[in-house]
Amino acid sequence: MNDEFIIAGKSYRSRLLIGTGKYKDFAQTRAAVEASGAEIVTVAIRRTNIGQNANEPSLLDALPPSKFTYLPNTAGCYSAEDAVRTLRLARELLDGHDLVKLEVLGDPHTLYPNMPETLKAAGVLVKEGFKVMVYCSDDPIQAKMLEDAGCVAIMPLASLIGSGMGILNPWNVQLVIGAVTLPVIVDAGVGTASDAAIAMELGCDGVLMNTAVAAAKDPVLMARAMKKAVEAGREAWLAGRMPKRHYSAAPSSPTEGRIAPSRSKAA
């Protein structure tokens, strides 16, 4: 089946994007990413520990950028300016790599996106040649604004980052899908495999998750489950689900040719 997943002109096989935070160590990060089948992995940009052990392993050794598509994020940024500076540093760090995840947060309690700042940052980044995948609210109007601003993927939250609450407003996610022509990727909120499948069954192009895998008791097993869930949800979407019948049942077996009903002994 030829079912291409294209972001910024590049085709991917996996519709599951994985974050690399909160794992026990780099070995577990690597094992989970591999089990998930993800090709795109998000990373954060942070200050070096001055005077750290020079031989300390780095994420780039565990997940070689030659093998995975890095998606540097702006997690922790609360202004357009900080997000733009962070991604300029990321581009320098990753040798001109320009596919990025923009997220400008509104407050540390909800980590809800600050949409005015997000739109402002998107405009600057697009002008500077970045390919911007953007974390945003599940608002179809602002999703369209981000598409018009030149972003390459729209990534609404399904519930709060790290909450594992699942797809809380499937109607809005579908409105976003209907409002834009860009790929729509649910970013944030997935808690378990069925959430990922639901996102895909709604017609999302992909799912991005981190905590659902990293905070599972067995992250590598959960990564494998997520791979299957995204694939199953995608295939169910493509297959086209049966219509729901709200007020009547319909037998699955033939109604003709049943054996004669027993005579009641009481009669």
Next chain:
Amino acid sequence: MIQVIVNGAPQRFEQSLDVAALVARMQLAGKRIAVEKNGEIVPRSALGATMVADGDRLEIVVAVGGG
């Protein structure tokens, strides 16, 4: 004597130096890093040619695990 702020912490040096030398003094030479000085990127190719002056603010970053 100059004082610069590196990743939020003050660092003192006896004399003016370039960014590459500063990176080496921080034991980060050869590591995969990116440097920003006073809000502007210092490209890797320009680390040796960019001088650090008293009062400059530098950010030196790496990629870490994150969602």
